[in-house]
Amino acid sequence: MKKIILLFLLFISGLVFSQDTKNDKAYKKRVLESIEVDFLTSYYNQEGSNASVTGGIGNEDLEDINPTIVISIPLNDDDIITIDLGISTYTSASSSNGNPFDSEDNSYRTASPWYASSGASKVDEWKSLNIDYSNSSEDRNTVITANVSSATEWDYESFGFGGGITKLFNNKNSSVTLSTKIYLDKWIPVYPKELDAFIDAGGNSISGFFNNRTVYNQQGIISSNWSPLTDFKLIDNKSRNTYSVSFLFSQILNKNTQFAFFIDLIKQEGWLANPLQRVYFSDRDNFYIGNPSSISFYTSKLNKDVFHLADDIERLPSTRIKVPVGIRFNYFLNENLTLRSYYRYYSDDWKINSHTLNLELPIKLSDNFTFYPSYRFYSQSKSKYFESYDKHISSSKYYTSDYDLSKFNSNQLGFGLKYVDIFTKLKVWEIGLKSVDLNYSNYKRNSDFKSNIVSMGLKFVID
């Protein structure tokens, strides 16, 4: 495969240097005429019954609101700086079950995988800042980009940087982009409460957090035998780094057709598992806290008051190599109709292979309005480290019950409406409204998971 990729790169580079460039210095247009400001926001909700915090069963309800502002500023004829600032506020039923007890006044009421411990769902924020810079050459045949990014979450911090170069050739009919991105991320690890407390108490499951709390075995009999997996330890490497190299080739095929080919080579290393996600083993005895009479129907949604104590946290290899390959193909059918299509094949060394197909059919309703119906199909095989709730074997080295790494396929249907006014007739002082974008998508897995997302965007131009 390496040879094929090398041959392909050589072929493309040959094309770059062999094409006619006599028309390149035709006309220099300012890359961005004026400052553009995008106000974007989305509302997302999901429902499911395979929460990974509770080992593959439980309520996955989650809601997220994500307002974002993107400001693109032309520094001169050739240079643009783009600032992208977003805050994602989410409430998650399963995240609060990191601690299966209520944390405040009701601290002895027990949760279940179906019933969040605090009564209300946990609220958290993800904040991100991206700054991109791009420089276009005089002849507009070379674009150099650089970017830095930062993001923080209650249990995660990220710092990223990268850059790239795009060469256009063949009278701007073809382009090649080579880019790289590096993320130096870090967990601020949050563990399942019972495991954290076990370590805090020096490996004692009776004192400390468990003082005055009763533990039951599978038969509902009081027991003091619970302990995590032998040699249980918290994570020792909090870093989670990602290194990627991306290659893109695009080609205009005729007056109505163009395509782009993408390939990424991605290496991740560090702690690639989530320390808050529980795992249960089928070859170890089960222990519970809460109401022993609910143990017999633990996996049922009727269970409101008993909680299975973890055997371990999710553990995954410290490296992961991903190779996604994608093709985007767009065809201008007529003045009212365009076909936008995308296909991706993905493979990694955790044995996940996936296919993604996305079709979008923009329909121009008038000079100002476009309707966007879309369909996306996704199918993936399971990671070799995945097993469902209470199915793992304790002698395994790596294990997860995160259903995002399970075998499934999904269908997503969506539609959008866009209003565009290229003359920005609607103005307040120097600020003109250029476009309004609305989008809705419904996503369903063949397992018990579904979600909805509504997005809105307003683009303003400042003269």
Added chain:
Amino acid sequence: MKKFNQIKKLIFLPILAILLNSCASIKEYEKVNINDPDMELSQRQICRFETNFQLYREGSSGANGGKVGGGCGCN
């Protein structure tokens, strides 16, 4: 081996397309349709939120000119 053959096909298909078409040169004044905003070879900006949740909820990522994993506690 099956996976290798699939990747091989995916790489050779665009090469074939390039070989067949790379000499075709469309002039700037002929690019009216190609320059239509809906013909852009990237996802629409409004779809970034969808891509973000897919990054969390699916095991795969990348090859779309956007995020490749990293930057979040996602897959």
